[in-house]
Amino acid sequence: MTGLPGGWLDSWIACNEADLIDVRRWLHAHPEPGRAEHQTTRLLMDRLSEAGLSPKPLPGGAGLWCDIGVGPRVVALRADLDALPLPDAKTVPYRSTVQGMCHACGHDVHTTMVLGAALALAEAPERPAGRVRCIFQPAEEVIPGGAHDVIEAGGLEDVERIFGLHCDPHLEVGRLGLRIGPITAACDLVEVRLSGPGGHTARPHLTVDIVHALGRIITDVPGLLSRLADPRAAMSLVWGAVEAGHAPNAIPELGTLRGTVRVLDRAAWDHAEALVRRLIEEVAQPSGAQVSISYHRGVPPVVNDPESVAILRDAATTALGAEAVTETGQSLGGEDFGWYLGHVPGGMARLGVYCGDGPRRDLHRGSFDIDERAIAVGVRTLVHTAYATLR
DSSP states (O other), X not given: OOOOOXXXXXXXXXXXXXXXXXXXXXXXXSOOOTTOOHHHHHHHHHHHHHTTOOOEEOTTSSOXXXXXXXXXXXXXEEEEOOOBSOOOOOOSTTOOSSTTOBOOSSHHHHHHHHHHHHHHHHTOSSOOXXXXXXXXXXXXXXXXXXXXXXXXXXXXXXXXXXXXXXXXXXXXXXXXXXXXXXXXXXXXXXXXXXXXXXXXXXXXXXXXXXXXXXXXXHHHHHHHHHHHSOGGGOOEEEEEEEEEOSOTTXXXXXXXXXXXXXXXXXXXXXXXXXXXXXXXXXXXXXXXXXXXXXXXXXXXXXXXXXXXXXXXXXXXXXXXXXXXXXXXXXXXXXXXHHHHTTTXXXXXXXXXXXXXXXXXXXXXXXXXXXXXXXXXXXXXXXXXXXXXHHO
């Protein structure tokens, strides 16, 4: 059976939209960190099993995937499950019940949309000509990310294309942002530890001035990167944390810096670690400090395949109307969806979640929230994308 969804999908969404909103609100109120999404996984296992499907949990009990339909061809739809270690700053009935943890990146929405697509497909009078694999991935927000868990467990076996939607608070609800080629950046973590004999601030010449050395690294290394890396790669190093000392009149013996390296170009990403390490060591060298650098390669850029973007465009046009589809730019944010695209072609799109009135509540902030009409838009888009791929 190859037909695209017709009136049955409209009817299904009308009957089930309120239930999906309830699922999203439950997930929002019960956030879990990466590789500990056990409550979330149990909820998904129960809902998929009740629909007559056979979900497969990942080793460790966090995350799963589920196939709908039969046949050798497989298209994958991916959601991510984990929350961020941020306090929920909203006053809403579904506010996080876990102190210091909330869904500030929309993963509760992503999970609900892919669940909705799976449940709708399970009831479809005409299923696609193949299998739709719904992947519920743990640990997108940590390094190494949960995409590795899925791939190592065989989650991409037989998959010919993979798709995902990501919340975008800069797009109005009902709209979908598409881009061929890189849509996100590579992102790595770097930690620098400096050590040396401390002492009195009255006698810095008898010490290794750790605070001064940290300050030089903080300011000089990002500036040098902008001169030594191809500017078209947009390589940037931004420090997010610095720790050193307690007393104003004592030079500490230890100091730490932590930050992220982001780069738009895959080839430049391959050389980023060696360049960053060399610059940190060279800038620290005159201070006499001992330098220890921990560099963790995080995620490659998400590079959307042109044919997959064409499928998304056709599906969204059919599902939402041509006026709903727009072009979107490349972000410096990181996404471990990029690891999947190293194995199979696919595409990630940006889903509008802005209500159109009031402030835009940005990602990775405790105030982030969505217009919940976006859930139905996402389900409709994902279902049409599955049919269009396997048509």
